[in-house]
Amino acid sequence: MHDLERTLSHGVVQHDLPTAEEPTFPQLTQAGSHTDAYLETSPSGLVLAREAEAPVASHRHGSQSTLVSARQHHGVAADVEKGAAAHGDDAKLVTWKVDDLENPRNFSTAKKWVQTLLPTLLCFMAGLSSSLITGGLPEMAEHYNVSEEVITLTVCVFVVGFGLGPLLLSPLSEMYGRRIVYIVSVFLYFIWTLPGCITDSVAVLVIFRFLAGCSISGVMCNAAGSIGDVWHVNERGFPMALFSGILFISPCLGPLLGGYITIRASWRWMWWVLFIFGGVVWVFTSLTLVETYAPTLLKWRAQKLRKETGDPTIVTEQERQGRPLAEIAHETLLRPLVMLATEPVMMCMSGYLCLVYGLLYAFFFAYPIVFMGHGFDAGQVGLCFLSILIGIALTSVTAIPLQERYYQRQVVKHQGHPPPEARLPLMMACAVVLPVSLFIFAATSIPSVHWAGPLVSGIPFGFALVGIYTAANTYIAVTFSDYSASAMAAKTLARSMCGAGVTMFIVPMYKSIGNLWAGMTWAFISLAMTPIPFVFFFYGAQIRGRSAMASAS
Structure with missing residues (x-):
């Protein structure tokens, strides 16, 4: 936090707010820069808008101005004037009261953990659903009398939905709150999963699988925000680490569960498990999940006060300071694409995320090819993914804590404002580990080499996977702190399209050039990308300085 700017007469302390640290602030649906009305408290629960906004207009640039509208050239002053015209100079902003029990930050520790674990559970279900059916793809292809490439579409289109869904669902959560997006998303996913249990048409299966992926993406783009809603910045370390781990643990468990379900029951039961699990989770979360998004909660309070007082x-x-719907659509759909096409940080870091995400989904198909060559069945192939989970666990208990210690030293060194590059040492180390793991996997993937080689390679791969993802994801968010919602949508779209595309060519690739050179191809690609975090660590400040959207510090 910067030094205090001033104290308002109503008791609200005005800060220069770091939006990178606070997912509470609406970015897609609000036009002006933010006061701290969503976070701070006042004795009456109300503060004069002109007093709250004056320091923002004086001290902050128009960071929330739209990229694709003429509003960008008017800055915050125009936004504040527009708001004043709409509600009058005597408009009063609703804030939390002191020790307000409805403020999610004041929930009991137990309630905070419940509201953290529920979105994490939903993300676990989403990740599991993306990969569980890979345990029975050959049996599905035989039943539908289609090729492996065609049946692989059931995985591909689901991951495509992961990327496209947030473009619509992210602004909806800002407009209507997180809880309704969770409940509707999971319910639609539950409905769209049913055809997989009963249909004999592969076309129907693929279509509804895409719809299921789009729907369940609503939980993926809101979960991190939900954690930020209830925990203060200095309390989020462990909850966010748990959430980040689940993002990779659940897809790795999918082939294991799917393989044994197919062996012990049938491939249809994979779909029934997803359907039943989705229904149970939907009922449970509908009954226990509460709204935690401060702007929505305060909006409900404002509506109640207007009704009670007539004011x-x-x-x-x-x-x-709300935006028109057309402008929200432009912000949501165009800015992520512009960032991917024009921002070097976004291009390189999203490219790295595409690599690790693509590798994860590539392994869902490469592992069966490699390990079935040693006589493994589908269940035993699924067990091989446990080596990746070991690597993920090692990162969580060793590398990530070391990275946090380094970052805290940088916080002190830079007087509370470390540069985004302070997030990169973990990525630098893992960028070296990744190609090593892939070279080991490639060299030992041929049938004449013992299966222990490719199995053990999963440990350093899992280690590098989470380390690169966590560091790159955070670096993007902090670098584009004024546009973090668009930045997250951009990298999610890019990585999902890459992950989906890999599923369609990985099997033909292994069949065409063999296990050794298919694996070596990925190893050489990762080796070529190794310098990226090192370049940004040493020259990131200069690169950001030439950017139109990156933060200067």
Whole structure:
């Protein structure tokens, strides 16, 4: 936090707010820069808008101005004037009261953990659903009388949905709250999964699989925000580490569970398990999940106060500075694409995320090819993914804590404002480990070499996978702190398209050039990308300085 700017007469302390640290702030649906009305408290629960906004207009640039609209050239002053015209100079912003029990940050520790574990459970279900059916793809292809490439579409289109869904669902959560997005997303996923249990048409299966992927992506783009809603910045370390681990643990468990379900029951039961699990989780979360998004909660309070008092000037910051729907659509759909095409940081870091995400989904198909060559069945192939889980666990208990210790030293060194590059040492180390793991996997993947070689290679791969993802993801968010919602949508779209594309060519690739050179291809690609985090660590400040959207520090 920067030094305090000023204290308002109503008791709200005004800060220069780091939006990178606070997912509470609406970015896609609010036009002006943020006050701290969503976070701070006041005795009455109300503060004069002109007082809250004055320091922002004076001290902050128009960081929330739109990329694709003329509003970008007017800055914050125009946004504040527009809000004042709409609600009058005497508009009052709703804030939390002191020790407000409805404030998610004031929940009991037990309630905070419940509201953290529920979105994490939903993400576990989403990740599991993306890969569980890989345990029975050959049997499915035989039943539907189609090629392996055609049946692989059931995985491909689901991951495509992961990338496209957030473009629509991210602004909806800002407009209507997180809980309704969770409940509707999971319910639609539950419905769209049913055809897989009963249909005999592969076309129907693929279509509804795509719809299921789009729907369940709503939980993926909201879970991190939900954790930020209830935990303060200095409390989020372990909850976020748990959430990040689940993102990779659940897909790795999918082939294991799917393989044994297919062996012990039938491939149809993979779909029934997903359907039943989705229904149970939907009922459970519908009953226990509460709204935690501060702008939505305060909006509900403002509506109640307007109704009780008849005072139309009681509003939230989001209501006062809201964007038109057409502008929200432009922000949501165009800015991520522009960032991917014009920002060097986004290109390189998203490219690295595409690599690790693509490798994860490539292994869902490469592992069966390699290990079935040693006589493994589908269940035993699934067990091989446990080596990747060991690597993920090692990263969580060793490398990530070391990275956090380094980062805290940089916080002190830079007086509370470390550069984004302070997040990169973990990625630098893992960028070296990744090609080593892939070279080991490639060299030992031929049938004449003992299966222990490719099995053990999964440990350093899992280690590098989570380390690179965590560091690159954080670096993107901090670098584009003023546009973090668009940045997250951009990297999610890119990585999902890559992960989906890999599933379609990985099997033909192994068949065409063999296990050794198929694996070597990925190893050489990862080796070529190794310098990326080192370049940004040493020259990131200069690169960001030439960017139109990256933060200067």
